[in-house]
Each structure stands twice: as structure tokens, then as C-alpha cells.
Amino acid sequence: MKIDFNEIPDEGLSLTVDDAEWFPPELERSGKALASLRLKRSGQRVIATGRISATVIGECDRCLEKFDLPLDSEFRVDLELADDSRTFGEEKDHFCHDNELDMEILQDTEINTDDILRQQLYLAVPVKKLCSEECRGICSKCGANLNVEACRCPPEASSPFSVLAKLKG
Numbered sequence: 001m002k003i004d005f006n007e008i009p010d011e012g013l014s015l016t017v018d019d020a021e022w023f024p025p026e027l028e029r030s031g032k033a034l035a036s037l038r039l040k041r042s043g044q045r046v047i048a049t050g051r052i053s054a055t056v057i058g059e060c061d062r063c064l065e066k067f068d069l070p071l072d073s074e075f076r077v078d079l080e081l082a083d084d085s086r087t088f089g090e091e092k093d094h095f096c097h098d099n100e101l102d103m104e105i106l107q108d109t110e111i112n113t114d115d116i117l118r119q120q121l122y123l124a125v126p127v128k129k130l131c132s133e134e135c136r137g138i139c140s141k142c143g144a145n146l147n148v149e150a151c152r153c154p155p156e157a158s159s160p161f162s163v164l165a166k167l168k169g
């Protein structure tokens with residue numbers, strides 16, 4: 001969805017996006033993706049706050065199985081209109097407060113809400129993905145998925161303990 005900066009009313013604009021047209025094709029979706037977005041104008045700036053609630057299909061880092069990964073993320077992005085006639089006050093403001101904020105410069109007055117949602121969804125995906133905290137992963141020797149099957153490695157064959165047992169015996 002595209003919204004023009006100047007079309008945002010003074011009281012702000014609230015959107016609920018329940019179709020998934022914005023959903024990035026690189027991510028596999030499982031079920032519904034819900035997003036809400038609120039745009040509020042403040043001078044040359046638009047403050048976009050919102051929430052994304054979606055389930056994507058992730059791949060576990062340990063066992064490599066696919067699993068449902070629910071994401072629920074609240075975000076805030078500040079969009080600032082690029083403007084040559086920026087006043088001194090705003091310039092100062094810019095340097096004082098924006099270090100920790102997620103801020104983007106708008107090159108024209110068009111705001112692409114799909115882009116905002118896509119970007120925030122990517123940020124919501126954790127770097128480390130585990131199907132479960134207790135995931136036992138894959139045996140590095142025989143490749144068995146230890147969550148569903150037993151390790152197929154020969155029992156204790158090369159273990160230092162069995163060698164020790166033989167010496168003693």
C-alpha cells in the first residue's frame with residue numbers, strides 16, 4: 001500500500017493489513033499474517049508504529065527440520081522527509097535524538113507501507129532458530145535426527161573408556 005505523506009490526517013492514520021500481499025516471497029508463511037500500522041505526522045517526519053503477528057516456516061539450526069516459527073513484533077520507525085529547506089531546529093534535533101531510533105529518509109512524499117512491514121518482519125526473525133530448546137539435533141557421525149530416532153553409531157567402539165576397560169580386563 002502506498003500512502004502520500006500529505007494525505008496523513010493530523011490525527012494520524014491507522015491501518016490493519018490482514019491480506020498478505022506485503023509478505024516477502026523469500027519467507028514461507030504458515031497460516032495468517034496480521035499487521036497493524038499507525039502513521040502519525042510530526043513536522044517533516046512520520047512516525048510509524050505497528051505490530052506484526054505471523055507464523056513463518058523456519059529451519060532448525062540443530063536438526064535442520066522445518067517448523068512453525070511464530071513471530072510477534074512491535075516496532076517503531078521514523079521516516080523523515082528529505083528536505084533541503086530544513087530549519088536549524090530540526091537539524092539539531094536530528095543529531096541529538098536519533099541515534100538509537102530506527103530512522104529512514106523519505107526521498108519523496110510517498111510512503112510504501114509494504115516495505116516497512118517487510119523490513120520489520122525480517123528484523124523479527126531470530127538469528128538462531130531452534131525447533132525447541134530441547135532439540136537434540138543430528139548426530140555428527142551417522143546423521144540420525146536424535147529427536148526421532150536413535151543414533152546408529154556402533155556403541156562405544158572407539159570410546160577411550162572401552163579401551164581402558166579392555167586394558168584392565
Ligand SMILES: [Zn+2]
Pocket residue numbers: 060061062063064065130131132135136137
Ligand atoms: Zn531442531
Ligand SMILES: [Zn+2]
Pocket residue numbers: 139140141142143144151152153
Ligand atoms: Zn550417530
